[in-house]
Structure formats: structure tokens, C-alpha cells
Amino acid sequence: MSLLLRDVEVDGHHVDVRIDDGHVAEIGTLHDADQIIDGRGGALLPGLHDHHLHLFALAAARASIDVGSGLEALRGAAGTWLRAVNARESVDRHVLDGLVPDRPVRVQHRSGGLWMLNSAALERVAGILDDSPDVERDAAGEPTGRLWRYDARLRPALPASSADLGGVVDELHGYGLTSVTDATPDLDPDAVSALRALPLEVTLLGDPTGSAARKLLLRDHDLPTYDELVTSIADIHARGRPVAVHCVTRESLLLTLAVLDEVGRLPGDRIEHAAVVPDPTMLRGLTVVTQPAFVTTRGDDYARDVSPHDLPHLYPYASLLDAGVDVLASSDAPYGPLDPWEVIRAARDRDLGPDERVSAAVSLAGYLTDSDGRARKVEVGTPARFCLLHVPLAEALRNPDAGLVRQVVASGAVPGS
Numbered sequence: 001m002s003l004l005l006r007d008v009e010v011d012g013h014h015v016d017v018r019i020d021d022g023h024v025a026e027i028g029t030l031h032d033a034d035q036i037i038d039g040r041g042g043a044l045l046p047g048l049h050d051h052h053l054h055l056f057a058l059a060a061a062r063a064s065i066d067v068g069s070g071l072e073a074l075r076g077a078a079g080t081w082l083r084a085v086n087a088r089e090s091v092d093r094h095v096l097d098g099l100v101p102d103r104p105v106r107v108q109h110r111s112g113g114l115w116m117l118n119s120a121a122l123e124r125v126a127g128i129l130d131d132s133p134d135v136e137r138d139a140a141g142e143p144t145g146r147l148w149r150y151d152a153r154l155r156p157a158l159p160a161s162s163a164d165l166g167g168v169v170d171e172l173h174g175y176g177l178t179s180v181t182d183a184t185p186d187l188d189p190d191a192v193s194a195l196r197a198l199p200l201e202v203t204l205l206g207d208p209t210g211s212a213a214r215k216l217l218l219r220d221h222d223l224p225t226y227d228e229l230v231t232s233i234a235d236i237h238a239r240g241r242p243v244a245v246h247c248v249t250r251e252s253l254l255l256t257l258a259v260l261d262e263v264g265r266l267p268g269d270r271i272e273h274a275a276v277v278p279d280p281t282m283l284r285g286l287t288v289v290t291q292p293a294f295v296t297t298r299g300d301d302y303a304r305d306v307s308p309h310d311l312p313h314l315y316p317y318a319s320l321l322d323a324g325v326d327v328l329a330s331s332d333a334p335y336g337p338l339d340p341w342e343v344i345r346a347a348r349d350r351d352l353g354p355d356e357r358v359s360a361a362v363s364l365a366g367y368l369t370d371s372d373g374r375a376r377k378v379e380v381g382t383p384a385r386f387c388l389l390h391v392p393l394a395e396a397l398r399n400p401d402a403g404l405v406r407q408v409v410a411s412g413a414v415p416g417s
């Protein structure tokens, strides 16, 4: 089965591209193929890669109540075990009981790190609540409903997930994404097989037996000691795997950098988020995976809540590049917007830290990079995973928008055709 993409723009030239057996077989002026798509001069880009997101959480979020504009949205919601996401407020079970008195509800804070449960929900998960500080308790020792970083521990007490991963893959394809890095830590074997079976290239930072960088989630409320982190990182490096360390505070970043100085860096070591970077040159030699859209979608929260001391150092991008640090843009979906074109606009137009703006070409280039840091190209021999635009690249860079994505070609075929 061969596919001919006729009249597409590749690296500024109008060419035809023939795909055989899932790979680019020929580029030039071509004729024969089993199936022909007329590109009408639109850019043929490599498929985009989102370097940090969470596929299961994304699928679950799509099936959840969005309380981003207020918890009132919970009133009268249908369902037996309600799940809500994107909460701005941090509330206890009594507040939730006032909104949903009769059924269990769990509400995720938009940061992703906090679940808030009402009394009915707490009753159903009582058996799995531990004595750690992650289960907040009142003066009488009763759980308040706030559970920190509790996803994995909560799961066994919840109804089986009916997450629609297929719907998420369709959504990714609609944006031109053909591959992703899932940054969920500590995936269990079932989750790993479900994700690897998707019609999507996945790099899993949470696969305990994989070869990609291994995710380390530093808990900001409860940072590991220096020695504990030395042991964790040295163990992962000893297995030949780089680390991908979640750092959203100045303290966690400085701790991680000090530990990496002691144990040594492996090529591929990454800092996830790097939300506060006092000095970009400290990150030289590492890869930073940033989320430019946090600054535009949460800018008001940051301006209000982040200490004035940290505000000038929030989610840097341009200054990291200037310091010689590799930077890749990503969504952190569902905690940030999935749409890569929105992320690209955010990186170009941000008002918070305008000195950190980068051009659309720069952040798009990050999306056109493999998970191992190599730039993707459309050339003979490369795997056929493409994003075909309606317009030439120059126009897309002037007006980056998801509406310009015509279709993806993944594994040499057009999904859904």
C-alpha cells in the first residue's frame, strides 16, 4: 500500500512525497500510488510531539465536570460517583457537602496535586486512607476531605475507570500530534500496556521497566532529603536511564541541581516545568520541558499568589535558550491546554515575563523534536508520521492556529480513512 502526498511544501519546496510501508520512499515529482492526497501547497510537517502530558488523566478529564468557573457547576450534576476537575479553590468536605449532599464527589484542584472529597466520597474510600500527612485531618483527627498527591493510592477504592483513550487519540490527531511523552509517574503494568497499544507513539516516563527518562515527582510539601534524592537519581542512572525531575519551586530545582552535581548528569536528564529559575545558566546541559500556556491561562493566579521574589523568574523560555539550555514546549494536559497551537501563541504573546517570549518558529521546533531530542525531518527513510497543514508554513507561523491542521498521517495511513 503506497500513499502519495501531492503538491506539499517540505522545507520551502513544493514536492510530492510517496510513502511505502510506513516510511518515506521518495520525494520529488511523482505519479504512481494506490492512494493520492492533493496537498494543494500546504506544509507537510513531521508529526508534532507533546513532550509532557498525562493520557489517562486527559481521558478522565474529558469525562468530568469542569468546575473551572466555579464549584456551583456541581449542583444538579448527573452521575453516581461524580468527578470534577479544574477547581480553582481549595475546599473541605463540608463545602462540598453543601453542593452535593447525597452522592460521592471528588474534585481535582487545577494544579493536579490535590483531590477534595465530600463526606459521602470519604466514607467510600475510608479503607485506603493512610496516616501520612497527605491525608489532611482536622483537630479531632477526622479527614477534612483534602488528599494530596493521592491518585495512585485512591485508585483501588474508586469505580473502574471507563476512560476513553481512543477519543483522546482523535483529539491529539486533530491538533497534528502523532506522538507524546506521558509524564505520569509509576504506571502499573496494565496502564503501560494500554498506552503502548494506542495508535500513537508514546514515550512513558512512568514505565518502571522502560528505557526513557524516569519521572521523579518531588513533592513540594514534603521534599526528599538531599541523601534520599542522591539515592533515587543514582539508582535510575545506574540502570542507564536519565531522570525527568518535576521541579515547580525554587527549592526543588536547587535541590535537584545540587544532587545532579554530586551524582553526575546523564545525557537526556530533564527538568519538568522549571517553573522558577533564578539563574538559567545553572541548567546548562539539561533539557527543560516547559509549559508556556500556564503563564497565559494562570497568569492572574501567578501575579496574585507567587512571591514577588519568584515572579520575575517564572516559566523562563528565551533566557534558557540564550543560556544554551535545550527547551521543549509541552502542554501538561489536562492541567494546561492540550492545543499545541495555543501553546505556541502563548510562548509568543505572553504578558507575564515578556522578555521570555519566543517566536512561533522556536516553540514549534520543540514540538518537531523526538523525545530523545533529535529534530524530526521529512526525508527519505523517515517514518511516515506527518502533520499536513492547509497553508504553507510561513502563514502558519504568522497565525498559529489548530484550524490550519488539515490531517495527520500516522504509520503511513490517514487515521479514520
Ligand SMILES: [Zn+2]
Binding pocket: 052, 053, 054, 183, 332
Ligand atoms: Zn505533568
